[in-house]
Amino acid sequence: MSKIEISDPEDPRLAPYVSIRERDLTGRSDGRFIVEGKVTLAILLERSRFEIESVFIGRSRVEPLAEMLAQVPEGVPVYVAPQDVMDQVAGFPIHRGVLACAHKGQPVGVEKLLEAETLLVLNGISNHDNVGAAFRNAAAFGAGGVLLDEQSCDPLYRKSIRVSAGAALWLPYLQSGQCDDHVSWLENAGFDVWAMTPRTTAEELHRLEPATKTAILLGPEGPGLSDALIDRCRPVRIAMAGGFDSINVATAGAIALAHCHASSGSAKA
């Protein structure tokens, strides 16, 4: 392990870790992202497709995390600093004392993603908690990946990763362009595309037998999917009590994904 002690918060090697929150808000254009906490770092080291650039931990965490740090690839620097230096660099208290920086690298190819049997498709999901929760649910119910449009937020935003329970680090996904194009891709690849909507004329989820290839399309909370998108797809609704047709969008996805998983061979067997 290449352990490098740092005592100066201005050390240029720590540049990717400076003012994390502010850069979370504005977005990073350098292709890097930050993960926080030991559980997430473990996933980054063990099952992620992303190339790790460096690790940055509090001095007091070196010993308790020795086993995990031994997995850091050869040549990847592990910067070690006192907690107060770490907090100064990041711009807020890093209670967990564990940060790492990785490269997004090349996105997953669309052909690869379309090989999945079940896909989650996000249209305009601009809330980091919802994107993170959507990934966690997709992983829990064995979806083969996630397709997001440019209006949805970045799954590799620090909070999305945490809420995803690390799933954003290993579940294949592609974020690109417009949802309208995604629906075309899915149709061409033989997917039955379920547009989740509260429309009363939509088919009820619990009566549906999922096709071999099913895509679950979720729209933004509040406005929901556009009529044009719903009309192109198979409108599906979750039966709810009268007068209250509102659940969280990631929760709606979870219910649809759970239904597909329960109806699939693996859960039936």
Next chain:
Amino acid sequence: MSKIEISDPEDPRLAPYVSIRERDLTGRSDGRFIVEGKVTLAILLERSRFEIESVFIGRSRVEPLAEMLAQVPEGVPVYVAPQDVMDQVAGFPIHRGVLACAHKGQPVGVEKLLEAETLLVLNGISNHDNVGAAFRNAAAFGAGGVLLDEQSCDPLYRKSIRVSAGAALWLPYLQSGQCDDHVSWLENAGFDVWAMTPRTTAEELHRLEPATKTAILLGPEGPGLSDALIDRCRPVRIAMAGGFDSINVATAGAIALAHCHASSGSAKA
């Protein structure tokens, strides 16, 4: 409407609104709670069982909200102040410019709650988002109420109310004592009590036909329900993909509630 103009942030009539966040954290022992935002205030006025004590709004909101304010009961003061006075009192910027204070009053009687066909039962859910989401889901899928133990957090905490989409204000609930006693009440009232657990020996949710009276019991994220509690109940699990048996506790509740609702007469009809 009893509109009262306030210009002094120290005005004693605004005492319940002072330092809202700090008092959210420590909890209020005076039986009052605060709601925030016009959607929540509308629910408080229209369908809540709670007695409203006062309303506190920014001056610029009086006119746009005139219709809603006309519903404030006779004799309930509507305090009006400039935005900066409001922010000073509350201790942080009240962007929505709408606050109200209400009394918790008498809790719902347990006998009343046990008349429900479907109940959600929360054991040690100490996260406000999760409690709020649990209420939202219970309302969406027509549960008759929620039973919470003392270890769970207060559904009338400001953030819980917001996340519940206001359901915490009208869905009957009772927070009291220990979950062990709740299970006894439920058993005596003829409920089939489903203890949600990832145990592989548990019955799979999607294969179950809900009983006439079903209670869905959720435990804390991380540790989950205790073995002793699970063993007293009917262990039920949600089928998930191998190697990832973790979804958010409120989401697990939503999936179980959706299943009960879909299996009930109303959704079948």
